[in-house]
Amino acid sequence: MNELLVRLLQSEDLRQMPELYAEQEVFANTLQLPFPGAEQWRDMRSRPGHTSLVAVRGEDILGHTGIDMIQRARRRHVATFGIAVKGAARGQGVGTALVAAAVNLCDNWANISRIELQVYTDNLAAIALYRKFGFVIEGTARHYAIRAGAFVDAHFMARIKG
Numbered sequence: 001m002n003e004l005l006v007r008l009l010q011s012e013d014l015r016q017m018p019e020l021y022a023e024q025e026v027f028a029n030t031l032q033l034p035f036p037g038a039e040q041w042r043d044m045r046s047r048p049g050h051t052s053l054v055a056v057r058g059e060d061i062l063g064h065t066g067i068d069m070i071q072r073a074r075r076r077h078v079a080t081f082g083i084a085v086k087g088a089a090r091g092q093g094v095g096t097a098l099v100a101a102a103v104n105l106c107d108n109w110a111n112i113s114r115i116e117l118q119v120y121t122d123n124l125a126a127i128a129l130y131r132k133f134g135f136v137i138e139g140t141a142r143h144y145a146i147r148a149g150a151f152v153d154a155h156f157m158a159r160i161k162g
Contacts, residue, residue, distance in 0.1 A: 009052035
């Protein structure tokens, strides 16, 4: 079996991104809508302060993280990110590899001292993953987003470089 590699999203990867985000268990745990198109990923790559990384095994994209460095003058020390992992690849270290890469980029290369994220309160696996990297729950937003016709709550989590 090929080794898991985290690398920058390339143009040739764009065709696999809609497939990843079309999985119900992926879009249900993100703010993405069903039926994604490749255009949104191409456009995202050119956004100022944005970095997209993918976890690949061979030619197959197993996961993605989009890291956004806040561009506002008084919040340039802050980044936010989210991850998505294919259902068939869960429990194989893909999420851990993506979070590790995001934290490394922020801590060691981008002069980021605070990383923020939002995670649905019922996504216990993701909460445990983020805690493993030092993220703590700072608050909870009720009715944060709609998912499958019902409102869901989300935790605001953050990690301060220490």
